Amino acid sequence: MTRAEVSRRRVTAAWLGAGVAALTGCAAAAGPPRRLRLATGPEGGPYNAFGKALARAVAASGARLEIVPVSTSASVDNLRKLADGTVELALAMADVAEDAVLGREPFASPVAVTALARTYVNYTHLLVPADGPVRSVADLSGRPVAAGAAGSGVRVVAGRVLRAAGLGPGPTAVREWPLGLGASVTALREGSVDALFWSGGVPTAALAGAAREVPLRFLALDGYVGALREAFGPVYTAVTLPAAAYGLTEPVGTIGVGNYLLARDGVPVDSVRELLTVVFDRWRDLLRDVTAGARLEPRFAISTGSLPLHPGAVAYYRSVYG
Template identity: 75%
Template sequence: MSSARLTRRRVMGAGLGALASAMAGACTACSRNSGPARRLLLATGPEGGPYNAFGTALAQAVGASGSRLRIVPVSTSASVDNLHELDAGSVDLALAMADVAEDAALGREPFARPTAVTALARVYVNYTHLLAPSDGPVRSVGDLAGRPVAAGAAGSGVQVVAGRVLREAGLGDGPSPARERQLGLAESARALREGAVDALFWSGGVPTPALTALSRGLGLRFVPLDGYVGPLRERYGPVYTAVTIPAGAYGLAEPVGTLGVANYLLARTDVPQAAVRELLTVVFDRWGDLLREVTAGARLEPRFAISTGRVPLHGGAVAYYRSVYG
């Protein structure tokens, strides 16, 4: 998706329900906090996806807190799209995968120049999934040579990490590249079920509900990706980590090593420090509610939240962490 400014219809369609919930929750606090409200647009992801779920939960939590802030989640294609929207001034806040956020901060492809972006917190870790039918031919990344693979929607962080894994495996170009198809999660699952693709990439929490549903009707093989952690860290830095999809998730009999990528809550540099501090107060008070629908067992801790690599913390975030944690 391009970085064109958001239309009124897009904002209202994506955020009206969450804004209504936020306003309703805030009404009980009107007598406690009579200052003017500040509305912040938050670029999330596709409707039904984890970023959208997090954004909706955050809007509701902020509304119920009595804060003067009003968070309006905006549906997007996710990470890459979100950074373009943030850079264009179309939104105030965004969620994005750490590798894409660093690409934006450094002006690295797919961004033509450095973007003035700041981090509020590292909120949770995505697990990169590479799934194929258990009775199919794909047992390793190399087996994708010449085969169709769902590699994430255009403008998503999934597309970035999938492309990097494929290039590292020598399948980004050359005589027999993987045939990447730009599909979102729901479309990817449907294409795999119908045999239109031989595998799908996804980056998200564990378990991802759509993949749990897919596993109930289709025998799946989870292809290990931990062998790509070292090469990708050498090329792109420590935004990539080794993680394990545990036994039991999706009915797995054994754990599967894969590639982890953190997710950041980001802001434009001109968002007021006071607004950032108010927002982070809610995030840390209600992190359990915010992460419940995103990834099982995740915790939000300050020592990890401030680890945002080469994306600098917003001044308001620095002030918040110093005031609360010293």
């Protein structure tokens, strides 16, 4: 049994009694819906799409909740907003969430945050022009690269891949451009950058569109999974971009990173249970515009690494498992 599994069992045992007791005394009461702000991502991005779909699903469910999506720069920005109380809920990549709870860079100190669910897996994409000279990560040395917007999880995983490839600060470093997805695609089309990093579902619509218009090569990244796991733990896994997703001639191995739905400690237990009921009832709608072929099941959703489950999440999963 791993350390995380031992920790999770202890957390579940410790919180279950409190969570069930709180639920008993927090039955749905008359009054206005409880308003919860959800930090998502930039307009047009997958987190933003997930957040809006969740808000619609909750509104249609009859739950005593109102979910208010908040546009952000994504993962790092979202964790900071949770920490300062700007929002009550957030979406974030697993590696960034682990950094937050452990107080690792880019966070100056540990962030108190709890997990509600592991929702789906991001696939790390590294795209270059098919007719260009770049055939591997090492070939990016000294070149301009769209490495994700400031405050995004893309920026974190891109930087770690580049450092693992020996392209960190120094004479071999790439020139990292802090661009969001739309601006990154434009820059790659125009030749302003020689490569584009992205972390998201498969297929990502903006990349699928670009691949139909411009010949692109997707570079393999699975060879860096071992180094990333050694440095940052099992949040990184080896996954495969299927050939059918982008019209590739063959599958491409890459790096997978989970996504978490997170909450501040103070979000009421009954609100979390209501929210998760909607999430698992409507998961197909939530993931439709985010990633194809993914499923959301409680037995996988509890895999949140070092992040403790919120007491309301513990109570919800306990009710599901019986």
